[in-house]
Amino acid sequence: MHRLAGPSGGVLQISKLDKLLPLLWPSLGRYPSHSFRPCLITFPQCNANITSSTKAISKGKVSPLQKPDIITEEPITDLKKSLSGDKAQLNALKDAFVPPTVSPADLPSLRRLQGSNIFVAPNAVDYRVKQSAFVQASTRVSDCPKDGLPEFAFVGRSNVGKSSLINALVQKKEFAETSKKPGKTQVINHYLINKSWYLVDLPGYGFANVPTDIRSTWNTFTKGYFLRSDSLVCVLLLVDASIPPQAIDLDCADWLGRNRVPLTVVFTKCDKTRKKVDGGKLEDNVRGFLRLLKKSYDQMPPWIMTSAVTNNGRDELLQHLYTLRTYWSE
Numbered sequence: 001m002h003r004l005a006g007p008s009g010g011v012l013q014i015s016k017l018d019k020l021l022p023l024l025w026p027s028l029g030r031y032p033s034h035s036f037r038p039c040l041i042t043f044p045q046c047n048a049n050i051t052s053s054t055k056a057i058s059k060g061k062v063s064p065l066q067k068p069d070i071i072t073e074e075p076i077t078d079l080k081k082s083l084s085g086d087k088a089q090l091n092a093l094k095d096a097f098v099p100p101t102v103s104p105a106d107l108p109s110l111r112r113l114q115g116s117n118i119f120v121a122p123n124a125v126d127y128r129v130k131q132s133a134f135v136q137a138s139t140r141v142s143d144c145p146k147d148g149l150p151e152f153a154f155v156g157r158s159n160v161g162k163s164s165l166i167n168a169l170v171q172k173k174e175f176a177e178t179s180k181k182p183g184k185t186q187v188i189n190h191y192l193i194n195k196s197w198y199l200v201d202l203p204g205y206g207f208a209n210v211p212t213d214i215r216s217t218w219n220t221f222t223k224g225y226f227l228r229s230d231s232l233v234c235v236l237l238l239v240d241a242s243i244p245p246q247a248i249d250l251d252c253a254d255w256l257g258r259n260r261v262p263l264t265v266v267f268t269k270c271d272k273t274r275k276k277v278d279g280g281k282l283e284d285n286v287r288g289f290l291r292l293l294k295k296s297y298d299q300m301p302p303w304i305m306t307s308a309v310t311n312n313g314r315d316e317l318l319q320h321l322y323t324l325r326t327y328w329s330e
């Protein structure tokens with residue numbers, strides 16, 4: 001039995017009905033206002049206008065190839081300065097992801113992680129990966145480990161860098177198999193970290209050459225994992241920062257929001273130089289994606305910029321995961 005956050009901060013107990021409800025929501029045509037995820041973290045959730053971002057793309061209002069507008073005046077990497085005054089503090093809070101139970105008055109005691117909108121408590125110190133081991137590859141959701149340890153699932157388009165980021169986090173080169181050819185990971189891989197939590201590598205979506213039946217298998221297989229895993233703390237949705245916002249990634253974010261699956265957006269390949277970035281500057285791609293994401297979410301979900309090549313954002317992401325685990329297990 002896990003405790004769950006209720007709409008007014010109350011605690012619900014998970015039951016079979018709770019697990020079934022997410023599967024029924026689409027047919028009910030409306031979404032409960034509270035989270036059924038097995039954690040005490042209140043995450044930003046998708047608002048009623050769930051498909052606005054992708055509609056904007058498909059109606060041609062925002063072309064994926066068009067240079068996106070800047071979402072905020074605030075520079076992404078120069079965030080400390082914004083905490084120096086009251087008004088500036090409020091600006092910094094806008095779109096920030098602050099740990100639950102923290103009031104705005106406590107904000108100055110928190111650290112904002114570089115290249116992200118995430119604030120963490122000063123106690124996020126013991127976050128490093130000391131031990132990592134491959135546990136199993138599952139072809140069915142029912143075969144996944146059932147020991148109840150907290151899990152973070154990596155999801156994103158094929159080739160976005162899911163396996164590479166896992167290798168960067170555990171600091172082992174060939175830990176998770178990577179490939180230039182999309183579609184390398186086809187099963188649910190569980191990696192046990194510090195004997196106490198899991199990183200879960202999932203098959204990528206959106207690979208153009210994949211036949212329709214394999215694509216629909218992705219849908220039932222991976223979406224089934226999101227909805228049925230009682231130990232899922234958060235999905236890490238990986239988004240390639242070297243290309244302009246893609247409708248398929250926004251669709252995925254919408255789907256996760258609609259189904260009350262907590263989400264952190266992890267931008268990958270943030271090492272790419274201007275020459276190799278499609279659509280102009282990397283930061284413009286990031287801001288463009290966030291601007292579209294905001295159309296679907298009442299509050300901005302946590303997001304962070306990373307690179308598996310330079311390891312930028314690696315320690316920051318680990319600190320974020322540490323904070324989430326702390327609240328999950330409380």
Ligand SMILES: Nc1nc2c(ncn2[C@@H]2O[C@H](COP(=O)(O)OP(=O)(O)OP(=O)(O)O)[C@@H](O)[C@H]2O)c(=O)[nH]1
Binds near residue numbers: 156182202203
């Ligand atoms: N420049 C750069 N390249 C990266 C980065 N991360 C991954 N790549 C490259 O992107 C390609 C795909 O990486 P993978 O980690 O295999 O991608 P994946 O998302 O696991 O792919 P699937 O398993 O097919 O879904 C490889 O050629 C990587 O070297 C990064 O941070 N920077």
Ligand SMILES: [Mg+2]
Binds near residue numbers: 162163164184185
């Ligand atoms: Mg992979």
